[in-house]
Amino acid sequence: MIAHRRIPLFVLGAVSLLAGLLAGESRLGWVLPDGVAALVELHGPLMICAFFGTVIGLERAVALDKAWGYAAPALTGVGGVALILGAPFVVGAGLLTAGSAVFAAMATDVVRRQTALFTIVMGLGALAWFLGTALWLAGKPVPVVVALWACFLVLTIAGERLELSRFLPPTPDRAITAPIPLLLLLVAPVLVALELDVGGRVFGLGMLLLALWLVRHDIARRTVKQQGLTRYMAICLLSGYFWLGASGLMALVHGLPAGGPVYDAVLHALFVGFVFAMVFGHAPVILPAVLKVIVPFTNAFYLPLALLHASLLLRLAGDFTNAYEPRLWGGLLNAVAIVLFLLTTLVVTVAATRNRAVRRGKTA
16 A cells, blocks of 8 residues: 555554544543533543554555555554444444454464464454454453453564564573563453453463563663664663553452452553554654654654653552542643644654655755
8 A cells, every 4th residue: 555545554553542542531530512522431441442453454464465464554543533423233243343354364374474472362352342343243252352452462563572682692591581461461351251350360460570571581671772763662661661661560459340440550551551662662753654754853852652651650649548639630740741742743754754855855
């Protein structure tokens, strides 16, 4: 697919992101229009399936370079917008499920072409997403399927980091210890469906062990000593691993209840602290490859990253002290940090594109 034709797919994902952020703020207690309040129960599906599913699906379709692969981001992007516009649940959720099925098919094709631990891990993450979305379509509540959705993102990221760890000098324990947290993460969603508390604690142990493995074996430990974009990416990664470990530790100690402050803390440490830190770190590299745009690095990217982590600390402080105001403002600033990152990326990209056009005009 020609690069400029991918932009509408990316925009569809961005629409779900913004709607999901607004729905999350409404859930926290901010007074927003009735149309936003109606999306409160769709906060998680819009963020995970419609946004992350679409942008990761687009990235994977570009890498696979098969026309049919673009059906994945198209289906999830349209599915998210359908839910936002009030389409019947079966339509929106059905489109998301179909998109996750195509995504799983892409992952299977990658494993067939290159059978390795990292491709298998990402393939299992894709399968977890499809199963979670199919169960949600069948009527299972979000707290039951959220562990499967979390597996999708965690295993996708873990697979990518496993691939890069191959470029480091080998250590005796790297290959032996890697499967342990991955197996725990795969078993946990099944246990969650049977016994939420036990499954949540197993999932927490898996996240904690994976975070420790990543801190020890990820190449970011070395690249953080460099400068510019390389250092920024490493800081994003290492700070994200902190939140992955914190989410795992909280789930291990407290379990994963179906709602309440602990549920909020565990999931947002994972999805905001870990996953969005990965997004912040990888976007300056992935967007040029997917959309064929220039995203020059600037130290301004550190501002949304710092705000993301500071606001998450404030939110979790509110969760564990049962203080309403810190949770409310922490959640709002979480969203501000994400929007600020999007705006920063847009500004530097537009400026770089204009500068390139000017240089071309002068040399014409």
